[in-house]
Amino acid sequence: MKFKGKRFGILLTFCIMAVFWVLLSGIFDAFHLISGLVCCAIVSLISHDLLVKGESEKKLLKSLRLLIYIPWELWQIVLANIDVAYRVLHPRMPIDPQIIEFETTLRGDFSLVTLANSITLTPGTITIEVEPDRGKFVVHAIGKEPADALLVDQTMQKKVAHVFMETAVRTEDLPTRK
Amino acid sequence: MITIFWIACLIIAVTMGLSLYRGVAGPGVFNRTAAVNVIGTKTIALLVIMGYYFERPHFFDIALLYAMMNFIGTLVFAKYLERGGLC
Amino acid sequence: MLIVHVAVTVLLGIGAFFLLVGSIGLLRFPDFYTRLHATGKCDTLGGGLIILGAMIYHLFQYPETLLVSAKLAFLIFFVFIANPTATHAIMKAAYKTGVKPWRLGEERR
Numbered sequence: 202m203k204f205k206g207k208r209f210g211i212l213l214t215f216c217i218m219a220v221f222w223v224l225l226s227g228i229f230d231a232f233h234l235i236s237g238l239v240c241c242a243i244v245s246l247i248s249h250d251l252l253v254k255g256e257s258e259k260k261l262l263k264s265l266r267l268l269i270y271i272p273w274e275l276w277q278i279v280l281a282n283i284d285v286a287y288r289v290l291h292p293r294m295p296i297d298p299q300i301i302e303f304e305t306t307l308r309g310d311f312s313l314v315t316l317a318n319s320i321t322l323t324p325g326t327i328t329i330e331v332e333p334d335r336g337k338f339v340v341h342a343i344g345k346e347p348a349d350a351l352l353v354d355q356t357m358q359k360k361v362a363h364v365f366m367e368t369a370v371r372t373e374d375l376p377t378r379k
Numbered sequence: 380m381i382t383i384f385w386i387a388c389l390i391i392a393v394t395m396g397l398s399l400y401r402g403v404a405g406p407g408v409f410n411r412t413a414a415v416n417v418i419g420t421k422t423i424a425l426l427v428i429m430g431y432y433f434e435r436p437h438f439f440d441i442a443l444l445y446a447m448m449n450f451i452g453t454l455v456f457a458k459y460l461e462r463g464g465l466c
Numbered sequence: 467m468l469i470v471h472v473a474v475t476v477l478l479g480i481g482a483f484f485l486l487v488g489s490i491g492l493l494r495f496p497d498f499y500t501r502l503h504a505t506g507k508c509d510t511l512g513g514g515l516i517i518l519g520a521m522i523y524h525l526f527q528y529p530e531t532l533l534v535s536a537k538l539a540f541l542i543f544f545v546f547i548a549n550p551t552a553t554h555a556i557m558k559a560a561y562k563t564g565v566k567p568w569r570l571g572e573e574r575r
Binding site for chain 1: 483484487488490491494495496497499500502503504506507508510511512533536537540547550551553554557558561562567568569570
């Protein structure tokens with residue numbers, strides 16, 4: 202087993218597991234703490250590949266940028282809920298559902314997951330399917346404006362690409378509307 | 380303060396009842412799965428509030444476990460419906 | 467103490483309102499995909515706000531047991547990660563199985 206270049210992954214797994222142990226056990230005497238830390242060390246040495254995959258660089262900077270990205274995402278969640286509440290409580294229900302497809306140039310696992318969950322939580326769109334090889338997204342949009350926000354503006358793709366320092370969205374291939 | 384927790388419990392119970400209608404009557408298995416997932420999410424909030432109403436801190440552990448069980452159960456059921464099997 | 471109680475009440479009220487809106491959307495919307503729009507978003511924020519209210523109440527009412535507050539914070543984090551993923555899983559299963567999305571002007575089902 203080679204540990205070179207995987208030090209960050211092992212350390213991150215160990216920290217998360219130690220926090221989780223302390224949170225769930227709630228006992229602070231020496232025996233429980235030491236046995237928990239030993240268990241965390243063994244588990245993180247064996248199976249750190251499950252949580253942090255690959256050996257990309259500049260992980261600290263990415264984590265910092267992710268911390269800046271999260272408040273914007275929370276504000277988008279609040280906007281999404283107000284939007285859904287308006288659509289639900291309006292007597293005529295102003296919805297016009299459609300399925301759209303677009304491709305991004307994001308390839309990393311974590312960035313794709315972040316983009317998919319962000320799309321689900323932002324106003325009017327839910328991710329249906331992700332193809333990791335081509336970076337293709339199938340998205341169900343509840344109206345025309347949310348679909349256009351994803352297809353034309355592409356703010357969210359640019360933000361996620363900025364966070365994970367991958368290349369931004371290609372503009373030449375136009376997205377299709379089903 | 381305990382009255383406010385009681386009222387919140389009541390509202391969450393009413394919303395769970397509304398979702399139960401979709402779980403019983405909803406056409407197709409997917410509507411029912413969605414309704415079960417929704418009821419599970421509401422149950423987490425209800426358990427946390429009930430912990431204060433009955434003044435028993437053990438309810439939070441139950442809520443944590445319930446969140447995980449609900450998540451994994453929904454994922455497994457969706458996978459089963461998608462492939463017709465679990466492997 | 468009064469300010470904390472007012473804040474907790476407001477948080478619980480907003481959370482319960484969003485849970486109610488999610489349930490009404492689950493009943494009113496015309497097909498499966500649009501119903502998941504209502505529930506996937508409103509339940510995430512509504513449940514998160516209710517647990518946040520409980521966390522703030524615990525932080526000021528019982529400051530000696532900080533561990534429970536940390537547990538509730540983890541619960542909020544977990545709900546915000548898990549709920550969109552579960553919604554996405556059900557939706558993908560339905561899309562792969564061939565459930566047709568509702569278009570404007572069709573009959574509700």
